[in-house]
Amino acid sequence: MTGVELLDGDLEDVAFATYGKPLIVRVHVNAKKDLHDVELGLGFSTDGGVTIAGPNSKAAGTLYSLREGDSFIDYKIDQVVFQPGRLWLTTCFVRDGQIFDLSDRRTELIVRADRTMDEPGLVTLAPGHWSKRPGLPVPGEGQQ
Numbered sequence: 001m002t003g004v005e006l007l008d009g010d011l012e013d014v015a016f017a018t019y020g021k022p023l024i025v026r027v028h029v030n031a032k033k034d035l036h037d038v039e040l041g042l043g044f045s046t047d048g049g050v051t052i053a054g055p056n057s058k059a060a061g062t063l064y065s066l067r068e069g070d071s072f073i074d075y076k077i078d079q080v081v082f083q084p085g086r087l088w089l090t091t092c093f094v095r096d097g098q099i100f101d102l103s104d105r106r107t108e109l110i111v112r113a114d115r116t117m118d119e120p121g122l123v124t125l126a127p128g129h130w131s132k133r134p135g136l137p138v139p140g141e142g143q144q
Helices: none
Strands: 003-007 023-031 035-045 051-053 064-066 069-077 085-095 098-112
Touching: 003 098, 023 035, 023 085, 035 069, 035 098
Parallel strands: none
Antiparallel strands: 003 023, 023 069, 035 051, 035 064, 035 085, 085 098
16 A cells, blocks of 8 residues: 545545545555455544444455556545544455555544534434334334
8 A cells, every 4th residue: 555545526635524425535556566356444443443434345345456556446435424533544455364565544534524413423323213102113114
């Protein structure tokens, strides 16, 4: 890994992520030789070292073939769900179960919001469903 760029949905460089907006994490790599069946994992951690998300290309069904030389891999977050604050990004390239390039919490990710946040926590969950009354279960699909 030679660097990380943060891009908005229009592929413009940004200094911070914005809650609810798209974010592209572009990981630059310089392969010393051709490599096949490579996975890329990302880790989003708090200042205290707690990992709150860890997307992985292999878990998503994607392995990469890296050609010798410079290239990049993008990971797009359609809507940033992290609450405003500071996170640290880890990148990890793995092949055949062996880590061959790890950058542990070296990229700072600042998250801002363009509105007042009304839910506590590190992430905002997608809207859920509440019982209509005490003692009633949450309605299932097709139930009122």
